[in-house]
Structure formats: structure tokens, C-alpha cells
Amino acid sequence: MELQKMFELQKVLDRRIETKHRLEHENIFDKKVLALLVEIGELANETRCFKYWSEKGPSARETILEEYVDGMHFILSLGLMFGFDRLSGESVPGRGRGTGDLTVKFLEVYDAVYRFQREKTAESYMALLETFYELGELLGFTREEIFRAYVSKNEVNHRRQEEGY
Numbered sequence: 001m002e003l004q005k006m007f008e009l010q011k012v013l014d015r016r017i018e019t020k021h022r023l024e025h026e027n028i029f030d031k032k033v034l035a036l037l038v039e040i041g042e043l044a045n046e047t048r049c050f051k052y053w054s055e056k057g058p059s060a061r062e063t064i065l066e067e068y069v070d071g072m073h074f075i076l077s078l079g080l081m082f083g084f085d086r087l088s089g090e091s092v093p094g095r096g097r098g099t100g101d102l103t104v105k106f107l108e109v110y111d112a113v114y115r116f117q118r119e120k121t122a123e124s125y126m127a128l129l130e131t132f133y134e135l136g137e138l139l140g141f142t143r144e145e146i147f148r149a150y151v152s153k154n155e156v157n158h159r160r161q162e163e164g165y
Contacts, residue, residue, distance in 0.1 A: 007085035010076040036074035
């Protein structure tokens with residue numbers, strides 16, 4: 001299953017980063033949450049869905065997809081912190097419900113992040129993952145596209161660690 005493979009890839013990247021930066025015994029939960037919120041904001045900015053005052057269109061689809069998988073990296077990383085990678089099983093959350101207003105969906109994603117930050121439960125994590133997948137669907141991305149883009153960006157992130165990013 002693609003979600004399980006992404007969790008596995010994320011685990012390797014997280015370990016590498018934590019070891020390199022000596023973070024094995026640090027609680028970086030809040031830093032990861034803030035990083036996720038920033039990535040969601042960058043994604044929204046690329047879609048320009050909230051910029052009612054502007055006539056300029058969204059960024060290229062590839063740029064939006066890259067920003068989307070940046071957020072996915074942090075969502076997976078947060079799930080790993082609590083062992084929620086084992087909860088995904090065979091189900092793929094969010095399938096077929098990526099409809100509606102893009103601005104509203106972004107707000108729902110933010111709400112799901114804040115809920116998870118407060119509760120740190122399996123239920124709130126799965127709701128976050130589901131809502132983020134729904135956002136991806138609303139943006140027009142298939143699961144396969146998300147998976148391929150995630151794998152590609154994961155490789156970039158490993159190279160960045162090698163280069164002292």
C-alpha cells in the first residue's frame with residue numbers, strides 16, 4: 001500500500017535528520033506542527049484560492065503538487081511520533097470526498113492540525129490525514145501522483161541532508 005511505503009520512507013528520513021542534528025531525545029512535536037502549518041500556508045499561497053483581490057492564476061500544477069507533498073512529509077512524521085503509521089492498515093482515508101470550496105478545505109485542514117496538536121489521538125490523526133487527502137483530491141491529484149511526488153521529494157530531502165541544507 002502506498003501510504004505504508006510513504007511511512008517507511010519517512011521513518012528513514014526522520015531517523016537520518018534526528019541523528020544528524022542530535023535530536024533523538026528532543027521533543028520536536030511543536031516544531032513539526034509549526035512546520036506543517038507553514039507548508040500548508042505555502043501550498044495555499046501557490047493555489048491563490050483565497051486571493052480574491054488578484055486576477056493572477058495559480059502556480060503550475062507541479063509546483064502545487066510539490067508543496068502538497070511537503071505537507072505530507074510533516075503529517076507522516078507526526079504520525080510516526082505516536083506510532084500511528086500502524087493504524088492506516090488497508091484503508092485509504094479521504095477517498096472520494098475531495099469536493100467543495102478550496103478555501104474552506106484549507107481551513108478544515110488547519111482545524112484538523114490544531115485538533116491533533118491538542119488531542120494527539122489516533123482519531124484526530126486519522127482525521128488530519130483524511131482531510132489532507134481530501135485537499136489533494138480537490139486539487140486534482142490522484143493517489144498515484146501523490147505517491148510518486150512524495151517519493152521524488154523524499155529523495156531530494158535526503159540529498160539536502162547530504163549537502164548540509
